[in-house]
Amino acid sequence: MSRDDRKSSPPTAQSAARELLANFYTVERAGSFRLSDGGGPFGFDITTALQIDFLMTSYGCDGIVETGCFLGDTTTYLARQYPDVPIRTCDVSEEYASFTRRRLAGHTGVRVLTGSSDELMPQLLKGLSRPLVYLDAHWYEHWPIREEMTLIGTGIVAIDDFDIGHPRFSFDEYDGIRLDAGLVAQVLPEHDELFVGDPEADYPFPCLQTGRRSGTAYLVRGLDAGPPRESGMFRRVALKPHIQLPAWSTAGTGAARPRATVSGAGR
Ligand SMILES: C[S@@+](CC[C@H](N)C(=O)[O-])C[C@H]1O[C@@H](n2cnc3c(N)ncnc32)[C@H](O)[C@@H]1O
Numbered sequence: 001m002s003r004d005d006r007k008s009s010p011p012t013a014q015s016a017a018r019e020l021l022a023n024f025y026t027v028e029r030a031g032s033f034r035l036s037d038g039g040g041p042f043g044f045d046i047t048t049a050l051q052i053d054f055l056m057t058s059y060g061c062d063g064i065v066e067t068g069c070f071l072g073d074t075t076t077y078l079a080r081q082y083p084d085v086p087i088r089t090c091d092v093s094e095e096y097a098s099f100t101r102r103r104l105a106g107h108t109g110v111r112v113l114t115g116s117s118d119e120l121m122p123q124l125l126k127g128l129s130r131p132l133v134y135l136d137a138h139w140y141e142h143w144p145i146r147e148e149m150t151l152i153g154t155g156i157v158a159i160d161d162f163d164i165g166h167p168r169f170s171f172d173e174y175d176g177i178r179l180d181a182g183l184v185a186q187v188l189p190e191h192d193e194l195f196v197g198d199p200e201a202d203y204p205f206p207c208l209q210t211g212r213r214s215g216t217a218y219l220v221r222g223l224d225a226g227p228p229r230e231s232g233m234f235r236r237v238a239l240k241p242h243i244q245l246p247a248w249s250t251a252g253t254g255a256a257r258p259r260a261t262v263s264g265a266g267r
Pocket of ligand 1: 031040041042043066067068069070071072073074075090091092093096115116117118136137138139140142143144
């Protein structure tokens with residue numbers, strides 16, 4: 001194979017995985033200034049990046065929306081990993097939004113809006129027919145998660161800090177309301193399933209997050225749920241006739257830890 005042939009060859013699965021690895025671990029963890037997991041993309045949990053990459057590819061997502069950018073650790077990773085799709089993010093704090101705007105200034109496909117995600121959602125989704133939406137806006141009295149979920153008609157919704165029922169994984173809880181399958185069933189009564197990232201699946205790279213890890217849930221809205229159903233990276237959670245969480249084995253995932261809940265301030 002000549003040098004030119006090599007340059008034009010499509011990326012192999014191995015080179016694509018290496019690129020993701022490099023994009024993930026070279027993001028400066030600015031969020032360490034406040035986040036209990038030390039910052040980094042997706043809470044420095046590469047399994048979430050691999051799950052999202054699988055969904056981006058399987059569904060041919062035409063854009064990414066993030067809610068709650070903080071200092072832009074995840075936004076920076078997404079901009080490097082997916083330079084060909086528009087990336088829209090927001091933060092209710094002007095200070096955090098403007099920091100992220102400056103940090104991502106070199107990435108023309110990235111837009112950072114200031115405001116509450118529930119109010120901005122229609123604008124964030126505008127023109128996207130298959131968005132991947134990463135919900136991570138929380139910390140204050142107004143927790144927009146319910147409105148966010150109802151406003152996304154079509155797309156893949158990834159919900160951070162979700163209770164996956166695994167003893168090693170944290171989740172959010174505000175004023176006694178837990179971010180879990182029960183909340184999804186209540187907010188989206190017509191929805192009959194969700195998926196959670198499977199931390200016990202076989203991944204090409206180990207997760208280097210030795211501190212706080214939190215669960216991620218995925219909702220497939222208005223599209224066929226075949227890809228996560230058939231992939232080994234996800235576990236299905238039935239919402240009907242009753243909620244059934246996966247039975248986890250904690251073997252191989254490190255020592256089981258007590259559940260850490262968050263009240264009023266989290267990752
Ligand atoms: C956990 S941090 C986000 C971390 C970021 N996604 C990352 O991965 O680096 C939560 C952020 O949500 C923001 N936030 C809280 N409520 C919000 C709302 N209603 N709309 C938009 N952002 C909000 C907070 O200001 C904070 O920056």
